[in-house]
Amino acid sequence: MSNKLKTNLKMKNVIITSFILALILSSCADKSQAPAPAAPLLPVLAVSSANTITDTEYPASIQGTVDVEIRPQVSGNLDRVLVDEGAYVTKGQSLFKINERPFREQLNNALASLHAAEAALINSQLEVDKLTPLVQNKVVSDYQLKTAKASQKIAAANIEQAKAMVESARINLSYTNVTAPVSGYIGRLPKKQGSLVSAADIEPLTKLSDVHEVFVYFSLGETDFINFKAHYTGNTIGDKIKKLPPVTLILADNNAYEKSGKIDMVDGQFDKNTGAITLRATFPNANGTLRSGNTGKIRLGLQHDDAILIPQSATVEMQDKIFVFTVNNENKVNKMPIIVIGKSGVNYLISEGVKSGDQIVLSGIDKLQEGQLIQPEKATSKVAQIINKK
Structure with missing residues (x-):
């Protein structure tokens, strides 16, 4: 190959290389000059205070107004069993007949x-x-x-x-004719016809529950009890009880019992083992829906004046803590921990973290980062309601 041809090939390679480098540099320049993504448009709500009622639930046990063990008062052979398990009996009705x-x-x-x-x-x-x-x-x-x-x-x-x-x-x-001391429902019948029964037997003949009304027992811790007393006026516990609003019983299927109850008893002392005090609410039970031994929860409502409410949908939970995103004057968000002391509907009741007048982001918070810039959109009450329902 001649020197002239070699020189021409080198010139072509240089030109091609220069062209490729120019394209790469141009592409990099275009990327570096690309516009930053726009700040997201998110609904923002101004925090305000309001009077509200918070609902707190406490585990509860249910008992009939009368739960009595039916025991023989004389010894002998059980001649007849006159009732069946689960039957409703009236006061004075014969239940068992002992050989007389x-x-x-x-x-x-x-x-x-x-x-x-x-x-x-x-x-x-x-x-x-x-x-x-x-x-x-x-x-x-x-x-x-x-x-x-x-x-x-x-x-x-x-x-x-x-x-x-x-x-x-x-x-x-x-005593050979064992009768019902009250009206109610018969429990299990461990003794059958022909069994030898005695007043000294460990196991009763049966149990009888009067459940036309039921007692629902639940416990409050010391702090809850102090707050409970502080919300109602009265010189004594008896005076306060008279002014208590009705309470709701939540059944095991998480549905509310159809009738409201009334708190009518506060135990005289705290349990030294649990540090809790027992309260009793009475519920009507004309249809026999509730039975002795049922469990549930008592939903107790407490009135709060000038409370700070935050929609639950505007919060995020991380590592057992709850946060909201507040918006500062520069439209940047700050991740703020809050202290929740109760619930009212779909809202949290807040004691610390935000105050009245602060701006918080209502939705789209799952992708927000600390210090991120947003475009705040003032949420109307209608928008807030829609978000809360979600």
Whole structure:
């Protein structure tokens, strides 16, 4: 190849290389001069204070107004079981029948003893009647008459004792018919017909629950109880109880019970083991929906004046802490931790973190970063309601 041809090839390579470098530099220059992405347009709400009611839920246990164990008061064979498990019974209705023959014989024996005592009294009276004129005529000594009168008193006492034995035998006989002390629902029946039962048995014949009303027991910690008392006026706990609003029972399926209840009892002291005090609310239960042994939650509402409310949808939870994004005067966001002390509907009640007048971002907070610039859009009340529903 000639020198001239080599020189031409080198010149072409230089030109091509220069062109490629120019393209690369031009591309880099275009990228460095590309416009920054626009700040996101996000709805912003001014925090304000308002009067509100917060709902706090406490685990609760349900009992009938009367939960009684049905136990035999005499020993014997269970002749008949007159009810079925789960049945509704009325006060005085027969539930069980214990073999009564031994107790009827005891009654007959007691009656016989009473009749013998009555005859002895008659005999002693005859003796007194015989000796009285003889003593008056000084035929016999006064000592014999006094002895006869003493025997008469012993015979009268024996009658009283015999009457008591008869009454005791009648009571024991009546105990063979086990009846319902109150109206209510029958529990399990561990004893079957033919079983030997005794008053000393560990297990009762059954349990009977009167649930036309139910007692719902729940506990408050010391701090909650102090706050609870502070919200209501009255010199005593009894005065405060009278002014308490109705409470709601949340059942195990998270649905609210159809009837409201009334707190009517506060325990006299705190449990030293749990540090909590027990309260009782009474609920009507005419339909028998609630049964003894049910569980649920008591929803207790507390009034708060000038409370700071934050929509739950405007918060983000990280590492057991809750944050909101506030907006400063330069439209930059700041991640601010807040202290939640309760809930009111779809809002959090705040004690620390933000104050009335602060601006917070309502939505789109999942992609925000500390110090990011945004375009705030003032949220109308209608917009806020839509966001809260989400």
